[in-house]
Each structure stands twice: as structure tokens, then as C-alpha cells.
């Protein structure tokens with residue numbers, strides 16, 4: 151079902167021309183500008199493929215191209231990520247059955263025919279970190295190429311309908327969706343920035359003093375992006391937790407639910423159980439109510455709520471129970487989620503027999519944290535460390551965001567999980583540093599880096615920042631025990 155009314159967002163304005171797509175032969179309405187997964191969800195279709203060995207149903211999980219649980223066949227071609235591929239009039243979509251071969255009649259593109267694009271700085275990822283890196287590298291004098299695999303720039307910001315905290319110059323009081331619009335407009339207007347959406351970076355290589363990012367555009371074109379410096383701002387991936395049937399369609403990451411309802415105006419469910427009472431889980435509960443979805447409860451394994459008190463108080467006032475010291479035991483349903491079974495935990499984190507509760511829901515939202523997306527940095531050979539305070543494996547880097555490979559910089563959630571304001575500040579530092587490395591900027595820009603470093607320190611001076619600062623200390627080049 152599509153949402154037509156929303157207190158903040160105007161979906162009617164955002165939707166493109168009405169077109170027809172065909173799902174397993176059945177005609178469906180879709181709108182230009184929406185992805186296959188969103189159009190199918192709007193038509194009530196949750197099962198997108200079946201696993202190879204056990205033929206288990208699979209559906210969306212991340213909705214941003216990172217988990218491959220949404221693969222479908224499009225016009226006969228398998229392995230298409232339906233969550234980031236746009237619909238086209240007359241498109242034929244089928245559920246994928248395990249591993250499927252590319253039809254013999256299809257001739258895959260060859261690397262020798264790849265399109266070549268040159269810049270001084272190549273930026274991977276167009277979220278707040280990547281956009282700020284692009285805008286600032288270009289201001290500092292570099293020719294910038296920015297690529298993003300989603301059809302829309304803005305990263306996670308495009309689905310955040312609430313207002314930001316912090317200082318005025320850091321967009322305090324402005325909604326995330328609006329911040330994304332402002333940054334995208336600045337990048338689009340800058341003649342020194344070339345933008346490529348629907349373009350997935352799949353590898354980073356080096357040839358003498360030039361760097362190469364190889365990528366696939368619109369699932370069919372091979373592109374080589376050449377530059378002197380690279381900024382990796384690939385964001386994060388939502389974490390999964392182990393419980394019985396955790397692969398049933400209808401178990402979604404919190405971000406996927408925000409993508410459905412806030413980006414594409416598709417009602418994600420009728421009744422939801424949220425797992426995780428951090429800020430993401432609490433904000434999600436509120437946004438679900440705004441979209442007319444019933445939130446049955448939020449469960450949290452810790453003894454107290456992890457998110458801000460003001461968010462928790464608002465959610466409770468709206469009648470949503472928050473059950474601390476509870477976990478999910480299993481999901482149940484035929485082909486898709488129909489109910490969730492939860493239980494209370496004892497002081498040893500073991501479920502207490504007899505405390506089971508059943509929630510009749512059609513979606514279970516996992517808001518249990520994120521981990522940095524470092525795959526490309528890992529492949530490029532950057533040194534990696536496991537830093538608990540930064541939520542997983544991260545790359546070692548210095549105060550100017552340069553990794554252990556000269557000329558490769560990192561910013562935002564890919565450098566360690568924080569939030570959008572720090573991602574923007576880190577992006578600015580990485581962008582200017584990359585412009586300096588490329589030789590297209592001058593040292594007067596060092597002052598701007600120092601100023602931004604100070605702003606970052608100030609922003610992290612609160613109680614949540616203390617934890618992150620400890621992690622950053624461990625990850626800094628020269629400051630870790632090897």
C-alpha cells in the first residue's frame with residue numbers, strides 16, 4: 151500500500167509517471183523513480199526469492215544494496231538487487247530460485263570497453279560524509295568525481311524526518327531530509343563535481359601515483375574512475391541478531407523501514423514489533439506512528455533504554471510499551487512474518503521459561519546497531535583493527551582521515567559508527583585532505599582542517615562522544631598496540 155498523506159513528507163510530488171511492470175506475469179502499477187523492491191512491497195509482495203539449498207523464502211533486509219537478500223530476475227537476468235534498481239516501463243520481474251545462471255544469449259560487458267572517467271579526487275558514497283567531502287574538495291580546488299550505488303544521493307539522511315541537534319552551522323533544528331536536499335543542491339551546482347548515481351564501486355587499485363576505482367553503472371556498464379586521491383565514505387550496514395527464523399520476509403533493518411515509508415511513501419506494515427531501544431529504535435517508533443502503523447512494543451535486552459530520555463518519554467506518552475530485559479526468541483509465519491515470540495531475560499541473559507509473550511505483527515524491525523562498511527578499504531589493503539567503541543572492524547587512520555595507504559581517505563560511518571553531524575565534519579576534513587594530496591590545493595586550507603577538527607572535538611565532548619573518543623584513540627595510526 152502507498153502512503154498519500156504524511157505530516158511532513160509530500161509523496162505525490164515526489165512520484166514520477168505511472169508505469170506498468172510485470173511480476174511473474176502479473177501486471178502491477180509502479181511510478182518512475184521508485185525501486186523494484188518498493189513497487190513490489192506497495193503491491194503486497196514480500197517474498198522476492200528462494201534460497202538455493204533449503205528453498206527458504208527471502209525478502210528485503212537493508213534496502214540500500216548491502217545485504218543481497220532482495221535478489222530478483224529482471225528481464226531474464228538474475229542477481230539484480232531489487233532495492234536499488236529503478237523500475238522501468240514493461241520490466242519483467244521474477245522471483246529468483248537460488249543461484250541462477252546468466253542466459254547464454256546475453257553478452258556481458260567487457261573491461262576493455264569500460265568507460266573511463268578522470269578526476270583529481272574520486273569519492274565513493276554520496277551520504278553526508280561523501281557529499282561534504284566532495285563540496286569541500288571542490289572548493290579547495292580539486293576536480294571531483296562522486297559515485298553512489300543508490301538511485302538517490304544523501305545516504306541515510308534522505309529518510310530522517312526529525313530535526314537535528316547541535317549548532318546552527320551544523321544544521322541544528324533542520325530535518326535530515328532537508329539537510330540532504332541542501333548538500334545535494336550544493337554538489338549539483340558545483341562545476342568541479344561530477345555525480346554518478348546507480349554506480350557501485352567494486353574495487354580499488356593503484357597504478358604508479360594514480361588510483362583506480364572500478365565500478366558498475368546501472369547493472370550494465372563498466373566504468374573506470376581514475377584519480378590521484380580517493381575518499382571512501384560508504385557508510386554502514388545494519389546488524390542482524392541470531393534467533394529462530396530470522397530470515398523470514400518481514401524482518402527488516404530499521405533503515406529499510408525508513409526507506410520504505412519516508413523515502414518512497416510505501417506503508418511498511420500494519421503492526422510492528424521493534425527490537426532495540428536505542429535512538430534509532432525510538433525514532434523509528436515515532437515515525438511509524440506518523441505513517442499510520444501500529445507499534446505493538448519496543449523490546450530491549452539491556453536493563454535500561456539506550457537512547458535519549460526525551461525520545462523514550464515521547465514514545466511512552468504515545469502508548470508504546472518499552473519492555474527492557476526482553477529478547478526475541480523466534481519469528482513465526484508461513485512465507486512471511488505473522489507473529490513474534492519474546493521472553494524476559496534473567497541476570498545471566500538467559501530467557502526465563504514461562505515469561506514468553508506473543509505479538510501478532512507483520513513486520514519485526516531490528517534496530518540493534520550498525521557496523522562500518524569497510525569492504526573496499528579492506529580489499530585495497532588498508533590496515534584494519536577491531537574497535538568495539540566504533541562498532542566493529544575499522545581502518546586505521548590519522549587525524550586528517552588518511553588511512554595506512556597514502557592517498558586513500560575515509561570518512562563518516564565507514565570510519566566508525568557515530569551520527570550524521572560527525573560524518574559531515576569528517577567528510578569535510580577528508581575532502582580537503584584529499585584535495586591537498588592531489589596537489590590541487592594550497593596549504594592555506596590546513597587552517598580549515600584545524601578549525602573543523604576543533605568543531606569535531608567540541609561535538610564529541612558530550613557523554614555519547616566520550617565512548618567514541620576512546621575508540622578513535624585506539625584506531626589512530628601510531629596509537630594502537632600491535
Ligand SMILES: Cc1cc2nc3c(=O)[nH]c(=O)nc-3n(C[C@H](O)[C@H](O)[C@H](O)COP(=O)(O)OP(=O)(O)OC[C@H]3O[C@@H](n4cnc5c(N)ncnc54)[C@H](O)[C@@H]3O)c2cc1C
Nearest residue numbers: 275277278279298299305306351385405562563569570573
Ligand atoms: C536507521 C538509521 C537512523 C538514523 N538516525 C539518525 C539520526 O536520527 N540522527 C543522526 O544524526 N544520525 C542518524 N543515523 C546515522 C546517520 O544517518 C549516519 O551516521 C550518517 O548518515 C552517516 O553518513 P555517511 O555518509 O558516513 O554514510 P551513509 O549516509 O550511509 O552514506 C553512505 C553512502 O555510500 C553509498 N555506498 C556504499 N557502498 C557503496 C559502493 N560500493 N559504491 C557506491 N556507493 C556506495 C551508499 O549508497 C550511501 O549513499 C541513522 C542511521 C540509520 C541507519
Ligand code: FES
Nearest residue numbers: 211213217218233
Ligand atoms: S541488498 Fe537489497 S535488501 Fe539488502
